[in-house]
Amino acid sequence: MPKLHIVVCVKIVPKPEEVRVDAETWRLDRGDARSEINPPDMNAMEVALRLKDHHDARVSLLSMGPPFFTPLLRVALAMGANHIHLLSDRAFAGADTLATTYTLARAIETLGDVDLVICGEESSDGATGQVPAGLAAWLDWPQITMVNEVTLDTTSATVQGRRELEGGHEVLAAPLPAVLSVQTAANEPRFMDFDLKPWAFAEGRATVWDQAALSADAAYLGIDGSPTQVSGLTEAPTRARKREMLEGTVDEMVTQLSALLARWEL
Numbered sequence: 715m716p717k718l719h720i721v722v723c724v725k726i727v728p729k730p731e732e733v734r735v736d737a738e739t740w741r742l743d744r745g746d747a748r749s750e751i752n753p754p755d756m757n758a759m760e761v762a763l764r765l766k767d768h769h770d771a772r773v774s775l776l777s778m779g780p781p782f783f784t785p786l787l788r789v790a791l792a793m794g795a796n797h798i799h800l801l802s803d804r805a806f807a808g809a810d811t812l813a814t815t816y817t818l819a820r821a822i823e824t825l826g827d828v829d830l831v832i833c834g835e836e837s838s839d840g841a842t843g844q845v846p847a848g849l850a851a852w853l854d855w856p857q858i859t860m861v862n863e864v865t866l867d868t869t870s871a872t873v874q875g876r877r878e879l880e881g882g883h884e885v886l887a888a889p890l891p892a893v894l895s896v897q898t899a900a901n902e903p904r905f906m907d908f909d910l911k912p913w914a915f916a917e918g919r920a921t922v923w924d925q926a927a928l929s930a931d932a933a934y935l936g937i938d939g940s941p942t943q944v945s946g947l948t949e950a951p952t953r954a955r956k957r958e959m960l961e962g963t964v965d966e967m968v969t970q971l972s973a974l975l976a977r978w979e980l
């Protein structure tokens with residue numbers, strides 16, 4: 715068994731361009747939207763796989779959501795991850811970030827041997843960026859946020875994360891176990907390995923855990939464990955775009971267009 719155990723938190727999100735807002739209920743209607751791995755989580759995955767390339771490590775995926783997420787997560791197995799853990803139970807439904815992070819943290823504690831948790835910077839749907847910090851708080855582990863390069867020193871059991879600042883960068887170190895969040899677009903996620911693909915989509919290990927498997931306290935789960943209330947939603951006003959229709963022959967329209975563009979000359 716590899717020495718280091720890295721967990722990457724992966725959220726499955728609806729493709730943004732396919733989500734609609736229900737005009738009556740103001741709820742997101744994801745019914746017809748296809749789902750994908752949250753794009754920033756691919757950057758987190760790449761950081762984990764680069765560490766695995768250089769260390770004796772295994773990479774597990776951790777995700778919370780319905781069972782149909784499993785096939786979508788298998789893409790990450792084909793990139794080089796070792797195991798999927800999906801947290802799926804009706805008791806987890808309606809979770810805000812507090813309840814979500816409690817549930818994810820219970821899973822990390824249940825795994826028991828985790829050295830490093832790596833998250834994306836934020837999700838493309840909720841986009842609070844609260845999950846990495848929430849996990850660190852529940853676990854009482856140090857965190858380094860918004861990193862774009864990561865190194866591990868296994869002798870001193872520390873992780874170093876480099877992050878950009880205005881006009882420079884800083885390198886922060888934390889003792890393991892620790893939580894990291896990775897800056898979006900920090901790297902170029904690798905493509906699936908075609909040798910791994912048959913294993914990843916047929917045999918690759920996917921474990922589904924429910925509330926009982928996590929020995930989780932029901933008071934902290936799902937809607938009961940979520941103090942956040944959505945008190946209202948307002949549609950952003952759309953501005954009608956200014957437009958002018960050109961008419962006539964092609965030559966006439968070119969002349970008209972040239973005159974219109976000339977207004978914008980500096």
Ligand SMILES: Cc1cc2nc3c(=O)[nH]c(=O)nc-3n(C[C@H](O)[C@H](O)[C@H](O)COP(=O)(O)OP(=O)(O)OC[C@H]3O[C@@H](n4cnc5c(N)ncnc54)[C@H](O)[C@@H]3O)c2cc1C
Nearest residue numbers: 723778808810811814833834836837840841842843844845
């Ligand atoms: C009152 C309320 C009710 C809600 N009810 C529901 C509901 O019924 N169903 C629902 O799907 N959502 C629900 N949500 C949204 C839910 O709280 C968020 O999806 C979740 O907490 C993650 O927050 P985020 O998207 O802002 O993640 P961020 O903090 O922006 O994500 C940062 C990183 O954390 C990790 N991460 C985030 N979410 C997950 C996850 N689920 N699994 C693994 N890793 C993750 C990823 O690495 C991600 O890149 C509800 C929110 C509120 C406020």
